Amino acid sequence: MVKLSILDLVRVRAGGDARQALDQARDLAHHAEAWGYERFWVAEHHNFPGIASAATSVVLAHIAAGSQRIRIGAGGIMLPNHAPLVIAEQFGTLAHLYPGRIELGLGRAPGTDQGTLRALRRRMGAVESFPQDIQELQHYFATPEPGQSVQAVPAAGTEVPLWILGSSQYGAALAGELGLPYAFASHFAPAELMPALETYRRRFKPSAQLDRPYAMVAVNIVTAPTTAEARRLHTTQQMSFTHLLRGDSQLSQPPIDDIDTYWTPAERYRAQEMLARSLVGTPAEVRDGIAALVSETDADELMVVSDVFDHSLRLRSYELTAEALATAAA
The missing domain is CATH 3.20.20.30 (Luciferase-like domain)
Structure with missing residues (x-):
């Protein structure tokens, strides 16, 4: 698992x-x-x-x-x-x-x-x-x-222990050459995920810290009892990315019912590019999404970002995600 x-x-x-x-x-x-x-x-x-x-x-x-x-x-x-x-x-x-x-x-x-x-x-x-x-x-x-x-x-x-983080092939190559574990930031820069992992594994040289490649993939996950609720909770993160695109630093905002009333079509396109690897849905949907991501990337580990506004619902998202994975492994 x-x-x-x-x-x-x-x-x-x-x-x-x-x-x-x-x-x-x-x-x-x-x-x-x-x-x-x-x-x-x-x-x-x-x-x-x-x-x-x-x-x-x-x-x-x-x-x-x-x-x-x-x-x-x-x-x-x-x-x-x-x-x-x-x-x-x-x-x-x-x-x-x-x-x-x-x-x-x-x-x-x-x-x-x-x-x-x-x-x-x-x-x-x-x-x-x-x-x-x-x-x-x-x-x-x-x-x-x-x-x-x-x-x-x-x-x-x-x-x-040291890790190398990255969102491009530069960090992947460096992590491989130094024989260090590598974490890829696909939670905001998913486009280079697969090329970076290939570069890391190809360039890997064993070191005193690590004898084989170890890759961790960061991914946005919002898990809720229903798909509709998960998508609504996800609007908090979508708004945060919109603020980033606008150069307008704001505090985290509560979720809204319709994100399309918040961003422009151009902002939607750019934000969705950055959020393309996000898994948002029910425990079953998230479980299937995790399985597909791990199958595609052969990741050793996933680092989950659950950017949910309400703390109790954020806790629930992380708990449901862990339970979904445990169910898949059972």
Whole structure:
């Protein structure tokens, strides 16, 4: 049976605030480990009023404290925004606080706009050094060498597992060359999914961390008792993508009855391109969709994004999804 994990966007919802979003992420992780989810990731985003995960390592500490077993990680840290030493210190600290549970997914996209990049003091050319920065991180997480003058305290020796994230063949090739697990962002960039997986597997070289390719596919899933309800709940995410296309950052919005009254035909076309891999429906429909996706991609794991406005209904979506998969495997 394919493994299921969760990517939580830590959405700030209309009528709510950042503290509520952070506590709801923690609550979701607590429930998710009881439902059998493998890992729980959050992503680094900056200058988005509707996303509360900018201080990613701090958010992960809050989430990990509310759960016992589920693996906790970044999906991901946008490494060009940071000095590798600082990220090693942060995630090494988390590894000591929550032994055996912390992992680090790495991306090279900025996760924000150009003005915010300047405010982050991101150095010019940082993207080009992404492969070298990853290797520097690995060095900091390893046992220190004799005479090593710079150590990431307390990260040294923690061997925090690394993942490469991507939405193109660049990340796929890099993950393969470095022998690291690969997570593809088909929840917003599905067009390159199959070419990227082929590139990753073809370019894979065994490493100290991984002896064979391991591919995880991120996918939007909304599961509800009826198809109509699932489609209505999905309008929250459709509106969020519409706001993104408009360059209009807003808080997460409650679902609406008719999404076609909200977006223009051009926005609908572009949003549906990005959401093309979404699975929205009843447990049986989602179960069949998961089976088809796994058969097509041969994914080792799916990372589920269920961007539902109401927290209780979001919990229900994740629970029904896990139950649907368990039923299929029975």
